[in-house]
Amino acid sequence: MSDDKPTIPPEGSGKGIKHFDPELFQRKELSGTLPGDRLVRISRHRSFKGGGPGILVPRQKAVEPKSNIGRFFRRAKRVLIGEPIPTDQEIHERLTKVKALAVLSSDALSSVAYGTEAIMRTLILAGVAALSLTLPISLGITLLLVIVATSYQQTIRAYPSGGGSYIVARENLGTIAGLTAGAALLIDYVLTVAVSIAAGVDALKSAFPGLRPFDLEISIVAVLLIALFNLRGIRESGTVFSAPTYIFVFSVIGIIIAGIVRLLTGGLAYTPGPAGPLAGTHPLTLFLLLSAFAKGCTAMTGTEAISNGVPAFKPPESKNARITLAWMAFLLGIMFMGISFLVTQIHLVPDPSEHETVLSQLTHLIAGNSWFYYLVQFSTMLILFLAANTSYADFPRLLSILARDRFAPRWFGLRGDRLAFSVGIAALTALSLLLLVIFGSSVDRLLPLYAIGVFTSFTLSQAGMVIHWMKSGEPNRLRSAVVNGIGAVVTAVVTIVIGYTKFAEGAWMVVILVPVFIIVFLLINRHYMVVARQLRDKPQVKPSESPTVAIVPVFSLNLVARQALSFARGICKRVIAIHVATDPAAVDRLRADWEEVEDDIQLIIINSPYRILLPPFIAYIEAIKEMEPQDNLLVILPEFVPKHWWEHILHNQTARRLKEALLYIPGVVVTSFPYHLEE
């Protein structure tokens, strides 16, 4: 996306190893069991350069794939995601307030593209007249936004190093609360990608109806492109991402102002489309009103991003973040209210065919088919795609924090070639593509699942903040606790409203998934803790454990078997050869050969009348282990290594399967003795 490629230190500059202290190993060179010259000579090998005593630095060429196919994949990877970045080149780009608003708020700001529409599409079920309620409901949501933003101002103050809901809830309310917030957020991040991409494609389709049949395909390509940008690492994000956000904000505000001016001068009138006004199919119940409110609350997803990203701000971080959050809430509020105000004033009816978004209808009405209309639609699409991109920052980061705390598999914490959390990016891509395919890239079908997770995490985070203030020694702690307490209560009520009204439509999936996630997190944590304890607590190791008996399975006395046997003889005093007999002729041949060459090694024949190879051998090993538990057994497996991968299918995979099976018998060490075919 930009030209400032990471600079890889030139070979031999030694820059990459500056974090090692060579002094520590100075002594070793003299006392090691290995002659010092060997080490020195290795560092003179063309694959390495010395990095001080005991330290080797591989040259780039030495670690590159050697096979043609390996080189091809490497080159393809380089083209797609760029040259790898060394660990010590990690740069934490600090964001100005202007850039931060663009980068961290795209999720929240973009919600105005579908927020008003979501309310209207619910209200219209009670007839066109009910649409007039759009404005009061929007007002309620804006009020909610002010409360939540004020609450988060306090979180930023208390957690200047980044206060995600998982961290705040876990620290103040305990592990289960933290994991609940974490699980809810992970689910909502996936939904954010799916909803934002689907809505972005809707904006595109409104402007170019010819693209309608390809919505799913466009959505998939968009997700893949965003994933690719993120795998490349998004250090250039601030600059590049600012443009669409500000274009969107200014053009939407422009439309609103122009709309209000024309409304006041009487020049704005809406004529319902050919479908005519729809008659209501539902009575205007409280449930319907709450549903419309719940749908509109989706506009508030993404509010948390700024409090997550405090350390990315330029100093004073905390203050800048709070100012940015206020601006974000202000812009979101006026855009949301402005659109809702205009559509209610002109009695706009959402396109029943769902071919055109409400924002597109409104823009058409105000700006006609001008270039400005296309600018609004295009920047809407871009900011929605950027909203998906916000999840691409948050989802892998949250998973890496969970991995660090041992609640998620370790590899979610590993950084890829470009220092991005590649596994998390891949997981988010797979899950959001799955959602898009299942729900056919339809915003309306995805929305019921959305927002409940965000509001659950809002509630837990605010409740955690209340505890935080109560325990703190700050002078204003009571006032702060009250502010967060109001936030917690309000968001809790909204969470219940969302859960209640959307339950049957899909929120039940989230309600089921969250506890499932929590159980999985806890199981994973338990496993890692058990491992760590076992690795720590065990009694001291014996100074030297050498195997006492070597066991070599032989099929026939060919060259591989002979080399394996002589290798065994070199390591252990006692060697046993085992032949699992499935073919009498092979036994006779083997015994005849044996007499000639290997008369110092005991050959044991295990008869296998049913022609199975593994179980009799395993049974023998288990029997020996049981009868002579003090013996260290070393099983030496002669193994063929063909030159080409396809040749593997021409050999029975016995050695491989045996290796797998033996791994599970405690006290048995397995050695693969490879034999390399030369042609």
Place this chain on the structure above:
Amino acid sequence: MSDDKPTIPPEGSGKGIKHFDPELFQRKELSGTLPGDRLVRISRHRSFKGGGPGILVPRQKAVEPKSNIGRFFRRAKRVLIGEPIPTDQEIHERLTKVKALAVLSSDALSSVAYGTEAIMRTLILAGVAALSLTLPISLGITLLLVIVATSYQQTIRAYPSGGGSYIVARENLGTIAGLTAGAALLIDYVLTVAVSIAAGVDALKSAFPGLRPFDLEISIVAVLLIALFNLRGIRESGTVFSAPTYIFVFSVIGIIIAGIVRLLTGGLAYTPGPAGPLAGTHPLTLFLLLSAFAKGCTAMTGTEAISNGVPAFKPPESKNARITLAWMAFLLGIMFMGISFLVTQIHLVPDPSEHETVLSQLTHLIAGNSWFYYLVQFSTMLILFLAANTSYADFPRLLSILARDRFAPRWFGLRGDRLAFSVGIAALTALSLLLLVIFGSSVDRLLPLYAIGVFTSFTLSQAGMVIHWMKSGEPNRLRSAVVNGIGAVVTAVVTIVIGYTKFAEGAWMVVILVPVFIIVFLLINRHYMVVARQLRDKPQVKPSESPTVAIVPVFSLNLVARQALSFARGICKRVIAIHVATDPAAVDRLRADWEEVEDDIQLIIINSPYRILLPPFIAYIEAIKEMEPQDNLLVILPEFVPKHWWEHILHNQTARRLKEALLYIPGVVVTSFPYHLEE
């Protein structure tokens, strides 16, 4: 299918090991490096019983799976395919002529169910009048049958141990000719299954039109059932399979006789169906006539089965086989001619909707809707399924012969639990199901691919016989050579006719596939030969090769790493520990720990600024191997073994991937040092 289950020898009877000669190992007990009492004690372990000195016989319980899931699969397997049969229980059931005719001829005899129809459906393209040519074409095919049968009489005489086309062609014409015959036959065996099953389901659909929509499903179930019977081993085949074959033969002959009687008494008249006589769409060209002839030749597939199966006959095998072949040809000839005669006499027109077979139409006309009609249809279906079963005997056997001669992967020669060639059966099932699905279980669409393979192998086999006689010293060799020569020329002409007329319709696939198969056979053979030569030709092995340097990759100095290091110390005098450094903090921790505990082992840090683990380690091993080629390297990989399979995904698969990669570096032996988690 029958009650005569194989009798498994009772435990401890020692019957299963009678083919071993314990005497050979008497001496060993005194001279072995292992104390004799250990061996004796092992044979007293509950898992084993002694089978003589140096021989162990595992008890059934010891080789059974121990995990619940393993036991479940084992039990399911037992229910499906029965208890395993010991190798020495293999019984070659000898067949009487009556049984042999049923078992070995079902493929050939069943062809009358679709042979005449195939001719008619081609001729009708030139209009209903052209159908009168059905009889002369059938006569030509019957003549061809007589020639081929006579030729094969001679093959049986010359190859009393079974003269399949592959064997005859390979022995007399060379490897390529043999492989051509083998490839052509393999393809046709797959087609036999697909065509016979599809035709059998057609017979069923003719009788029960309600089953029409489910033809593909019924076909798939039929193939799977036949595969299952064959995996069980089909020793009971003779008795069980005789019934449908003879019911089919007698009922078809009965229909023919009844038809001729009613024709002579004037009581048989056919009124064309509501569709009315079709007008011709093609002119009656020579090409069309040849096409009809080629389609009819499919009736001759399966003629080879008897000459393949000579050793299965009761003595005198050769004579009995020849008599059976003559009977087979006679029955096939009169049934085929009888049906063709009747349909031409009454001017029967094949059902244009293809809902009813010609044989069903004829039987309806003669027997009405009586029980006899259903008997004919049902026995037609059964004999067609039996025809598929013939391929299930031939295909795996031919592949096992090819595997024995090292032209096919070795595992095609392995016998399963019930002594059947399981892999071949599985391959045939997969391929024929694929064909049925691709061609929608339609006989008419499958037929163009069929028969060209059979006639190719006929030609090669007969040509081979000509050479065989010329080289032999028999008195009548010239006459025999002339008989086979006529067979070779005639079948060669027919092969060309079939290839020419069916080429565009699908035979081209076979024409492409046969050379592809031959190339694959030759590549496989080359590989096995190279392996065998390398295992034989190598210079003598050194008496004892012990590793000189042990290399242990360590991530941190936890218990597993310490045990692995002490194991390494026990085996090798020189031990090097390698740490691939991706995280500076981990390096500092490791070094601090190292100072305390492992100060006799050299620790080498390889810096990996791009966070990759494997390539730097591999590069180090390769560099050492290059600089010190005389060293035997032993890489010891500390490896975690979780207690549950799902725990694997929680650990980086580094050890596993490293093991794979190291396997490909010559001169490096890899030892997995497992650490078993206890919880």
